[in-house]
Amino acid sequence: MFEQLGLIGCGLMGGSFALALKRAGLVKRVVGYSKSPSTTERARQMGVIDVEAPSALLAVSGADIVLLAVPVAATEATLKAIRHLVNKDMLIMDVGSTKRDVVDAARRVLRDNVGSFVPCHPIAGKEASGVEHADPDLYTNRQVILTPLERTQVAQLGKAKDVWEGIGCQVLQMAPEAHDSAFAAVSHLPHLIAFALVNAIAAQPHGQDFLSLAGPGFRDFTRIAASEPKMWRDILLANKQELLEQTQFFQQTLQAMHSLIEAGNGEALEELIAQASQLRANWRMGARRA
């Protein structure tokens, strides 16, 4: 049980974490700060936080657990804003979608106190952002990946595991580089393709008419294209090298299928579709390899 959560970024992810922690009885009080005062006020009105803090530093004052739930590009500035109050007993976590940039920022800013920081990425969320969409069930039965640094304290890593498990998550651990390679493939590339697909259709002379005819397949495929633009700009740029590699693999695969269609090679085309169909039919979210 924690005394006080200092929440920096009272949006979808931060708000949902606060609600889940409260519901599980894991925290007594939540003090929140968001860049826009109207968001912080809304979070208090909704009961997501108990007290509004006028700055990130004051949100951390008196906290024994701190969650950074801000866009990844704001991580370094946020850590700088709070570093004077960070101590060895605090547990500091983030929820950023990329990990190498976050870990580098934590090393640079927190220095001797970097051991208090446990980098986290919950594989939970949705295309809608903002505190209005905060949901205490967002993290239930989801995976969360921890990418501790060499200097992360064993005690803080243990506390981080306990708190995520306490709100219903399955905890995994990996290196930040391995994390960023994997999520370039299974999250950042699919978002990029969804954004590009919607734009490619809309840019055509009859694009709007085409869109008005689209059905459930298009809806499911492009749901994530409605995600928050600034957040995704930051993620795609933060994981630039890995993402560019994945776009190359994807372009090669797309080009191979393009060539088979051009050549009218139904047999080879069917084989590639069958391969994808079987892989997808057997895929389950969060299922581990045997």
Ligand SMILES: NC(=O)C1=CN([C@@H]2O[C@H](COP(=O)(O)OP(=O)(O)OC[C@H]3O[C@@H](n4cnc5c(N)ncnc54)[C@H](O)[C@@H]3O)[C@@H](O)[C@H]2O)C=CC1
């Ligand atoms: N939305 C999703 O599905 C997922 C998002 N994430 C990560 O979670 C983090 C937060 O995303 P969301 O909660 O979806 O976004 P959000 O837009 O709902 O919330 C972010 C909040 O941070 C505030 N903020 C922005 N810059 C700030 C700053 N410099 N200082 C203090 N507050 C600031 C905003 O005002 C907003 O209230 C991002 O790093 C994102 O990569 C991770 C997993 C899933």
Ligand SMILES: O=C(O)C(=O)Cc1ccc(O)cc1
């Ligand atoms: O909307 C969805 O289904 C998502 O995939 C949400 C999401 C967005 C960013 C992440 O880093 C993790 C999960």
